[in-house]
Amino acid sequence: MQQTDEQRELLASLRELVERVLGDRHESLCGAGFSSETWQTLGGELGLLAASLPEAMGGMAAGQEADAILMEAFGKHLVSQPYLSSVVMAAALLDVSDDAGSQHLAAAAQGEAILVPALADSPSDTQFACVETVATITDNEVLLQGSKVLVRDAPLADRFIVLARQDGAADCPHVLLILDADVPGISREDFGTIDAATGSHLRFDQVRLDRSAIVVRGSEALERAALATDSAIVAVCAEAIGVMQAMLEQTVEYAKQRVQFGQPIAGFQVLQHRMVDMSVAIEQAESITRLARGKLLTPDRAKAASAAMALVAKACRGVAQDAVQIHGAVGIADETPISRYFRRALAIEKQFGGKAYHLKRYMQSADTF
Numbered sequence: 507m508q509q510t511d512e513q514r515e516l517l518a519s520l521r522e523l524v525e526r527v528l529g530d531r532h533e534s535l536c537g538a539g540f541s542s543e544t545w546q547t548l549g550g551e552l553g554l555l556a557a558s559l560p561e562a563m564g565g566m567a568a569g570q571e572a573d574a575i576l577m578e579a580f581g582k583h584l585v586s587q588p589y590l591s592s593v594v595m596a597a598a599l600l601d602v603s604d605d606a607g608s609q610h611l612a613a614a615a616q617g618e619a620i621l622v623p624a625l626a627d628s629p630s631d632t633q634f635a636c637v638e639t640v641a642t643i644t645d646n647e648v649l650l651q652g653s654k655v656l657v658r659d660a661p662l663a664d665r666f667i668v669l670a671r672q673d674g675a676a677d678c679p680h681v682l683l684i685l686d687a688d689v690p691g692i693s694r695e696d697f698g699t700i701d702a703a704t705g706s707h708l709r710f711d712q713v714r715l716d717r718s719a720i721v722v723r724g725s726e727a728l729e730r731a732a733l734a735t736d737s738a739i740v741a742v743c744a745e746a747i748g749v750m751q752a753m754l755e756q757t758v759e760y761a762k763q764r765v766q767f768g769q770p771i772a773g774f775q776v777l778q779h780r781m782v783d784m785s786v787a788i789e790q791a792e793s794i795t796r797l798a799r800g801k802l803l804t805p806d807r808a809k810a811a812s813a814a815m816a817l818v819a820k821a822c823r824g825v826a827q828d829a830v831q832i833h834g835a836v837g838i839a840d841e842t843p844i845s846r847y848f849r850r851a852l853a854i855e856k857q858f859g860g861k862a863y864h865l866k867r868y869m870q871s872a873d874t875f
Contacts, residue, residue, distance in 0.1 A: 509571075509644060509788075510661050513568075514573075515737065516566060516568060517571055517572070517575060519553070519568070520557055520568065520572060521575045521576055521579075523552065523554065524554060524575060524576060524579045525579060527547065527548065527552065527554070528579050528582075528583040531544060531583075531584070532583050532653055535583055535584070535585045535586075535587075536583055536584045536689075536843060536846065537702055537843065537846030537850075538702060538845075539583045539702050539703075539704070540584065540587065540588070540589075540662055540703075540704070541585075541586075541642060541770070542782060544585070544587065545587060545588075545617050545620075547617075548587070548617065549614075549615060549616045549617025549618070550616050550617045553615075553616075554576065555576075555589065555593055555614070555615045555616070556590075556593075556612075556616070557572035557575075557576065558570065558571075558572040558573050558576075558593065558594075558597065558743045559593075559597065559602070559611060559612075559615055560602055561826070562608075563602065563608055563611060563615065564612060564615065564616070565615065567722060569631070569735070570740070570741075570802055571799070572816075573593070573594050573741050573744070574740075574741065574744040574795075575801060576589060576743040577590070577594075577741045577742070577745040577748070578744045578745060578747050578748035579588065579748060580745055580751070581744070581745035581746060581747065581749040581750075581751075581752070582748035582751060582752045583746025583748075583752075583847055584749070584843075584850060586701070586703050587679070588620050588622065588659040588662050590658075590659075590738055590741055590742065591620070591621065591622045591623060591658065591659045592612055592614045592619075592620045592621045592622065592659075592875060593611075593615060593872045594684035594734075594737055594738055595623045595667075595735070595738050596610070596611060596614055596621040596623065596667060596734075596735040596742045597611060597735065598733045598737050599667050599721065599730050599731070599734045599736075599786045600608070600667070600684070600706070600721060601624060601680060602719070602797070605609075606656070606684075606718070607721070608666065612636055612683065614809060616720065618662055619664040619665060620662045620664050620665075621663070621664070621665050621666075621667060621684075622632075622658075622659045622660050622662070622663035622665070622666055622667070622687075623656065623657075623666070623667045623669075623731075623849070624654040624657045624666050624667065624668045624669070624670075625658070625667075625669040625709055625731050625735070626654070626655075626669075626867050627639055627653065627655070627758065627868055628655065629655055629656055630689065630705055633729050634664050634669055634680070634728060637671065638652045638653050639651070639653065639654060639668065639669070639670040639671065639685060639710065640651030640652055640667070640670060640671050640672075640673050641670040641671070641672050641681050642672075642673040642674075643672060643673075643675065643681070643717070643720070646717070647703055647714055647715060647716060647717060648714075648716070648717060648719055649679060649711040649712060649713070649714060649715075650668065650670060650683065650691075650710045650712075650714075650715060651671060651710055651711065651712060652710050652794045653669065653707065653708060653709045653710065653711075653849065654668070654707070654708040654710075655707045656707070657705055657706050657707070657708055658699075658703060658704075658705045659703070659704065659705065660687075660694060660696070660704070660708060660847075661694065661696045661704045661705070661706055662706055662707030662829045664685040664686070664687055664705065665684055665685065665686055665687055666682050666684070666685055666687055666692075666708070667682060667683070667721070668682070668683045668710075669681075669727065669728075669731050670683060671774065672717075672723065673847050675817075676726040676728075676729070677724075677859065678719060678723075678725040680723070680724065680725075680727040680731070681720060681721075681723045681724075681727055681815050682720070682723075682727040682730060682731070682817075683715065683719045683720060683768035684714075684719055684721050685713070685715055685719050685722060688731055689712070689713055689715070689742040689858070690713070690714075691710060691712050691713035691816055692708065692709070692710060692711075692713060693708070693709045694706040694708055694709075695707040695709075698743040699854055700849045700852070701846075701849045701850040701853040702846070702849075702850075703853075705852075706794045710811065728795070729868055731740070732808070733802075733807070735813040735858065736795050736807050736808055737802055737868055738858065739799045739811045739812075739814070739815050739858045739864075740795065740799050740802060740810075740811050741797075741816060742815075742818075742854055742857055742858065743791065743794075743795040743815060743818040744799075745854065746791065746793055746818045746821070746822050746851070746854045747788060747791055747795060748827045749851050750784070750788045750791065750821065750822065750826075750851065751855065752847055753784075753786060753826060753829040753844060753847045753848075754781065754784050754788060754825065754830070754850070756844050756847075757781060757784070757828070757829045757833065757844070758772070758781060758834070760844075761781065761832060764834075772858060773834070773848070774837065776864060777832060778866065779797060779832075780828050780832060781828075782823075782832070783826050783828070784825045785826055787820075787821040787824055787836070787859050788821065788825065790817060790821065791814075791817060791818045791821045794813060794814045794817050794818070795818065797810060797813075797814070798810040798811050798813065798814035799815055805830060808867065809867075809868055811864075812864035812865075812867040812868040813864075813868050815861070815864040816861050816864040817854040818854070818855075818859035819854065819864070822851040822854050822855045823851070823855050825851065826847070826848045826851035826852060829847070829848065830843055830844060830845070830848050851860065
């Protein structure tokens with residue numbers, strides 16, 4: 507997609523500001539858990555969380571390019587923030603032209619509320635059969651019953667966006683609901699992840715909601731869930747690029763300082779080749795992620811997202827393993843930053859289905875893009 511000079515200047519300014527804000531906080535944020543103070547700064551004080559949203563909602567209308575800039579910066583500084591859930595996915599699930607939807611998104615973009623999608627019933631966060639989560643809709647209310655597993659960021663949520671199966675609906679039975687996280691009948695089993703994030707298994711036990719909780723029903727609900735997931739996949743690929751770039755920079759710097767046999771190991775040809783391979787893998791990941799980002803609003807969206815994720819997942823593992831091996835034993839020590847990046851890289855490799863799933867989804871289509 508061609509960008510005007512004004513758009514390029516806007517994105518450059520956004521990148522510079524995000525880098526300055528996160529760079530100043532790097533030591534306290536790198537590999538740590540969620541920081542509400544940083545979330546408020548990015549949203550309420552600086553308005554950066556709204557960069558991708560329409561100007562009518564206080565945003566910059568920078569779309570997926572803004573998402574990519576923010577996610578890459580979060581990866582570079584290893585910042586654990588619910589931007590993927592609360593902005594990237596929520597913006598695809600809610601209708602920005604609807605008053606209720608725009609109010610929810612505006613609150614999220616201002617850092618005043620955290621929206622967390624709970625879409626899949628099974629451990630696979632790309633399958634939406636919703637056989638376990640059922641919504642019974644009457645003239646007066648919605649009754650929600652079922653469970654969701656491995657919901658990332660759920661302990662932070664102010665509101666959940668839930669995909670359920672409408673009881674009694676034969677065709678296109680899906681329904682999207684938005685509900686407060688503290689509604690009676692919701693229980694959570696919280697857990698931490700290897701990359702310092704948090705998640706929960708959710709249980710909905712006869713949760714009673716007003717009909718205003720319905721966001722959308724039918725095939726549109728399923729399509730929004732698919733778009734939100736593909737948008738998140740491409741955004742995670744951008745984050746992975748930031749993670750890998752930081753790992754490469756740290757590895758090169760370490761190789762210049764580490765001395766063996768009377769010289770820095772950066773002078774060893776075999777290690778030079780390894781670091782060049784890391785750089786090439788990152789460039790390939792950048793190129794395919796850029797391609798996928800440009801196809802998010804086209805019929806090739808799913809295939810492009812899977813192609814990007816399959817390659818990026820492979821690159822994440824390769825770059826992470828090479829970085830730790832060049833560091834040696836110190837590369838797996840908890841106090842060493844590279845070990846924290848390593849854990850996030852491995853988590854990304856498995857996120858949203860992992861390499862094997864996305865290779866299969868890509869190969870299921872015979873044509874190419």
